[in-house]
Each structure stands twice: as structure tokens, then as C-alpha cells.
Amino acid sequence: MNIVITGGAGFLGVRLARTLLKQNTLALAGRKPQPIQKITLVDRVAPPADLTDDHRVRAVMGDLNALLATDAGDQVVQANDALVFHLAAAVSGECEADFDLGMRSNVDATRALLEACRARKTSPMLVFASSLAVFGNSPEQPLPDVIDDRTLPTPQNSYGIQKFIGEQWVADYARKGFVQGRNVRLMTVSVRPGKPNGAASSFLSGMIREPLAGLAAVCPVPPDTAVALSSPSRTIAGLIRAAEASDADWGARTAINLPALKTTAAEMAQALERAAGPQVARLISWTPDPAVAKIITSWPAHIQADRAAGLGLLPDADFDAIINEYISENPEIHSINRNA
DSSP, X not given: OEEEEETTTSHHHHHHHHHHHHHOEEOGGGSOOEEOOEEEEEESSOOOHHHHTSTTEEEXXXXXXXXXTSTTHHHHSOTTEEEEEEOOOOOHHHHHHOHHHHIIIIIIHHHHHHHHHHHHTSOOEEEEEEEGGGOOOOSSSOOOSSBOXXXXXXXXXXXXXXHHHHHHHHHHHHHTTSSEEEEEEEOEEOOOOSSOOSOGGGHHHHHHHHHHTTOOEEEXXXXXXXXXXXXXXXXXXXXXXXXXXXXXXXXXXXXXXOOOEEEEHHHHHHHHHHHHOHHHHTTEEEOOOHHHHHHHHHSOXXXXXXXXXXXXXXXXXXXXXXXXXXXXXXXXXXXXXXTO
């Protein structure tokens, strides 16, 4: 089986590739597991060396729109590719700051990728990484207290609108038989390693990651701000399960919400203190940023993910478990003695 991952050099793309290579097989759409023969990682930059050193990995570097607009598009999706994970995107804060960037990265590129799949005439499966941001609260149309799989998306920022457009395109290309479409709404992923990105929600990793490395961090929202989170491992499990579910188990073409842990910024800081001590938690400064808060508080925090549960996907038990997973996977960044 040949697999394509756009955004393949990003955090989730790299983790997804490593997970797939480790498991070595994949049961696409409920069928018999098949060996993974090749994974094509598409991104602007090269993936890590441990991936490029694997003979099953092929890296295609360049702007996705530019690649798909030329003969190089044949290097992105090939006729024998059975599965495409579309993770490449500009993130929420970037899209608000640069409308054209968001439209090009999240709308134009998604359409171009769908057209490339259509041109192969093999109906590959396409798993589209959508977002919790398709739900937005507004005075004119308040969100219900609990979001479920039937809740109408009402995005309130460019990123959410662009992701919802992508969902609808994937659904229609699937209806026409051009792809086997699977729309998956990801929750905010925490804790992400590495450097902050341009997402409005980036602080939900930074307020844990930086203090654990002995660095100051800023939380730009009030302590009682509720958020919906998922650990990296649960997020990757959701993406892979979307590809492996049979058509009958998957159900409708509309997107499913991945499971989410409901917590607050204060509870996250308390979990950090339990994991690493009060001196680490004190590295968080609570400095309001109204622009960030406006975006974050427009997103729902309570997700009832019944379709995902039916696929065997469950939320993280608590934020303590998420922090402990991050520490165990990234021991080199934890510069402060946990027991100090």
C-alpha cells in the first residue's frame, strides 16, 4: 500500500508517518491489512532524517499549490497511491493575519489536491484534517452547551470557514466517487513539542512545554477559560482509525468530531504543578491578549463525539495523563527535577 501525507514534515505529519511505519500494515476501509510499501511526505521542508533514511519513505519538497499546478503534481499523488492524509494547512492565527495566505493554503490547495486525486481515476481514500474551529460562538447564533456530530458548523474566523469549505468539497468529491472521503475534525493538540506556531491555540502547548524546559510562558486567556484538547497520540489514532474504518462503520460523508478532553487553563496549570512542582508552574504568567481570547472563547469546549466512540476512539483520561505522556516522550526537554 502506498500512502501520501501532505504536511508530512510537520509535527502531526511526522508523527503519523512514524506510527504507520512502525505498525507496518494498514487495513484500509475495513479490508484485510496490507503492508505499507511507500509513504510520500509532501512539505515545503525536508522531513527528519530518521524518516528519509527509511527506504519506504519518499520526500517531495515544495509549495503544494505550485507542485500540483505543474508536472510535479504527478510526484504528489500517483496512480498507485491508495490513501492520502491531507494535513497541510495554514493555522488559525496566520489565517486571521493574512487572508490570502489562508485562502491559498487551506482552500486552493485542498481543491487542487482533490483534483489531482480525481485525475488518477482510482478513487483513493482522502482523510482530511479539519478542525474544531468550524464551530464558532456568536451572539446572533450561540452554540449549544454540548457539540455533537449533528451540530451545525458556524465558523467565526477565516480558518474555521476555510476548513468547513474543505469538508464540503471532500464530501462532494466523495459523493461523485472521485475519492473515498473521510472528514475528521481535530481538537486542539496539546502538548506539542518544538517551537510555537502561528495558531491562536499555540499557548495551550506553550504554557506546558516552556515551563518544563525552564522557560517563562504566557497564558493569554483567563484561568477559567474552558478548552477542548487531545493528546498527540489520541489525535494520530483518530486519523488512522478514519482510514481503517469500513464504509458501514464510518457512516455519513459529513465530518466526525474526534474525542476531546474538556479542561480549563487553570486546571492545566494545576496539572503542571502536580507533574513538575510549583516552581515550574510559577513560570506561567497570566497576561490577557484580547485578540487571542476572542478566537479561543468562540470555540466550543464540550464535545460529545458519539460517532468517534462508535469507532473505538475515546478522549484522554485527564490532563495529567497528557503531561505525563509528553514528559515520557521528550525527557531531554525536562530540565527541572520533577520532584524538586
